[in-house]
Amino acid sequence: MMDIMHSITNTNMRKIIFIILIISFLITGIGGYVIMDMNDYVVKINDTKITSIQLEKIFQDEKEILQQQLGNEFIKVSDNKELLYILRHRALERLIGMTLFKQHSKKLNLNISDEYIKNEIYNMPIFQTNTSFDKDKYKKILSTYHISADQLANEIKQNLINRYISSMYMKDEFILDNEIKQYAKLFLQTREIKSMKLDLKNYLSQQNVTDKEIYEYYSNHKKNFLSPKQVQINYIKLDIKSQLNKIKVTNKEIKDFYKKNITTFSIPEKKNYSMIQLDNIESANLVFKKLLHGESFDKLVLEKSIDKLSAANNGNIGWFDTVSTPHEILAANLTQKGQISKVIKFGKYYVIFRLNDIKEKKIKNFQSVELNILNIIKNQKATDQFHILEKKINNIIINNKISLNNIAKKMGIKLISTKLFDKNRIPKEINFHKLTDIIFNDILLNNNNPVGINSGIIKVDDTTIFIAEIINFKPEIIRSLKDVKNIIINTMQFNKAKISMTNDGNKILSAIKNNDKNILKKFNVHFNDRKIVKRFDQNNFLIDQIFEIPIPVNNIPSYASIQDTNNNLLLIQLIKVIPGIPNNNDLITLSNRYQIILGDIMMESMIHNLRNKAKIVMNASIE
Known part of the structure; x- marks a missing residue:
């Protein structure tokens, strides 16, 4: 237990910052952020109230993370009061940090264009099918989680601003060469x-x-x-996977889908760039004049660029599609191989970009995506069928006091019985903490006796539901x-x-x-x-x-x-x-690592300073 406590309380700042940047992003955080005018607040940060609903949401996230880390060991500690206190406290600290970060970003008056936000949505894997944006999937997810398009756009805008602020700390820290050498000697010791x-x-x-x-x-x-309490249950399970084998798809459906969505089956145009980075406008203008007079870009990169990481690779900064290309480069409108930009202000630096190469946009032929389309259609049909059956089961449960056995017969779903098991030996088929929490929290028991009612629908994830009832029970006892x-x-x-x-x-x-x-x-x-x-x-x-x-x-x-x-x-x-003896490759690699460490420290310092200046009031009436 102490090892678990130690690992929880010593999570490094990099992970915390990552969560701050991402948690407000999509689905797991949006629901909480749109509920702000409730009297039932846990803490007030300046003028922003954090509700108990928001805290509970992040608390459950913390439990999910811990369960993923511990696997089957999680069930052994899930009821530990000290552990739950630490998780809840950490959830509160996360919410405070997230709120302070969000408030700080608003004061900077940064703006993100609607087009950029649209491109960000199109490139989110959660809305894609086979790496392409799926409009129907997008609408379905928003509908499922009761999120409006405007709410999503606002959260993505906030996240992009957060990422920009983070990059200021992660990338713009000035480091002396001697610092890197000393760090490398220590690191390679x-x-x-x-x-x-x-x-x-x-x-x-x-x-x-x-x-x-x-x-x-x-x-x-x-x-x-203590010999842990044991239960024996009956359950029925419904999932999307079980519906797939029942789905049939015709060749016409596959071809129609391809024609209707042909633009999504494309490999976007990509461009490869190099850069010369300078720290003042005078030096940048001088280099630009030399380029205009025919001096070699590659030669000037090695001689003049202060970004040693890219300079070591002839200034090359990689391949970018339109969405991932920084807007400063897009604004330069480089369209021909070998074309160079004017001097561009980039953060606190001045940069000249060169377009090295272009990979044209390509449409994938039907044969190469036929199988993918088949799977898309099958999955969509199976998902639709799953939700129809889920709704049907829900209506049966609501409208009738019906036994689990009768539900199984009505739906044509197999009723499964387990043997007696405890928290430490949960059958693999039902090892979902949302399900086992209900099984072991005594809701389905009365004075240690099964009450003969079913659990109702338990949605363990977006693709699987269970309904369970306890048919036998043995209480925990002290072993002799x-x-x-x-x-x-x-x-x-x-x-x-x-x-x-x-x-x-x-x-x-x-x-x-x-x-x-x-x-x-x-x-x-x-x-x-x-x-x-x-x-x-x-x-x-x-x-x-x-x-x-x-x-x-x-x-x-x-x-x-x-x-x-x-x-x-x-x-x-x-x-x-x-002491280590670093070579040039070591120095390049460790320079990036050292910069990240310094960025982490700066971000931690920023959050600390924001907290010191903030007015944070805990609601004494709520635990």
Whole structure:
């Protein structure tokens, strides 16, 4: 549990900023942001109220993220009050940060054209089918989530502004060459070490546990020996996948779809650009004049461009389609290969662009997309059929007090029964937390007895629904001492062995530091041969700790004890630290990494400053 807490509370700022930029973007965040005039607010940030609905939405997002990280282990900790408190607190912090960021962006009076927003929507994967914009899919998603086109456009506009502000911090940080070199030397540093291992299994066999100790441990840790409650359920499942095999598509439908949507089956025109970047208008104008007088663009890139990353590649900045091309380049209207732009103000820099190459727009032939179209139509028909059946089931449930068995018969869907299971052993077929939350939260029970009612429709995702009922139940009980005696013995032997091993490790290191070489003979251990470790060697867990050992002073080795993944104790002697020797490729790569780190720090500082200046009022009437 403590490991989980640690990983949650130490999420790096880069992830937080990413969430700030994205969370207000689509579907997961829009619903919350359009509800602002409610008295039921949790916190007021300047003039913006955060409602309990918004907080609950982000809280559920946090739970989803944690479940993805932990997988099946999530169910073991999902009821932990301390963990839920941390998740809820983090959700609140996210909302505050998002709101402050949004307020700050509005003050900058930045604007995004309607055409740019339209292109952004067209290129969102959620609205695409086979990499092309699908108008019907777009309308259906907006309808499903009750989002208007204007609401979506406003959220995308805000997100684009957020991304622009972020890029100011991520890309425009000025870094001295010496800074990069020092960072590269540190990053590529290697360490010369010796190590020895104290094996836990050698200590386990030496540990004795008395009956008195066993009884005391059992008495003090009874909650650890709860046998979890078990349930047996009946359920029916409906999903889009099950409808696919029932769908038939004619050749005429496929050809008609291709003709109707032929523009979507195209590879857009792409252009490849190079640039010369300068830090002042005078230098830029001078370079532009030299270009007009016939001097080589590639030569001037190497000599004059201050962007060393692109300069190392003859100024090349890559391929762009119309949507992904910065508007500054679009405004230059470069249409011929080899054509150069005038001097363009780009952020705080001055840039001259060259159009290197053009890949023309191409329409894909029918044969190359026929199978894709077949799948599109089948999926759409299966989705439509799924929603028809979902609505039919819902009407049956609403209009009749009907058993799950009768629902299954009416719908022609198979009724499935499980065996008894608990939270730690959920059948794979029903392992969806939205479903298991309802199964285990006692809604379908009355005084530990099944109430004989179904759960109603449980939508676990956009493609799958369940209806379930509990048919058998066993409450949680404390297991007897007899049942858990061996578990207690193993646990106590393990704990005692670790303490004994750690004490021996401390004794050995203390003696070595005092030049007592007899200690190694006493414990029958020795250091292995010297070896060089790199920051990117395998077993990152150990490497990270080795690189945290203090640097030796006056050629006197440093020491540390590290527990490996098998709970053995490694005693490390750090002999010396060897600075890295970066080559040009290393410097280019690490310059980008270092810039991102500085950008993260600047973004974190900005959010911190915004928070210090903001008026944040918690609603004391709401927990």
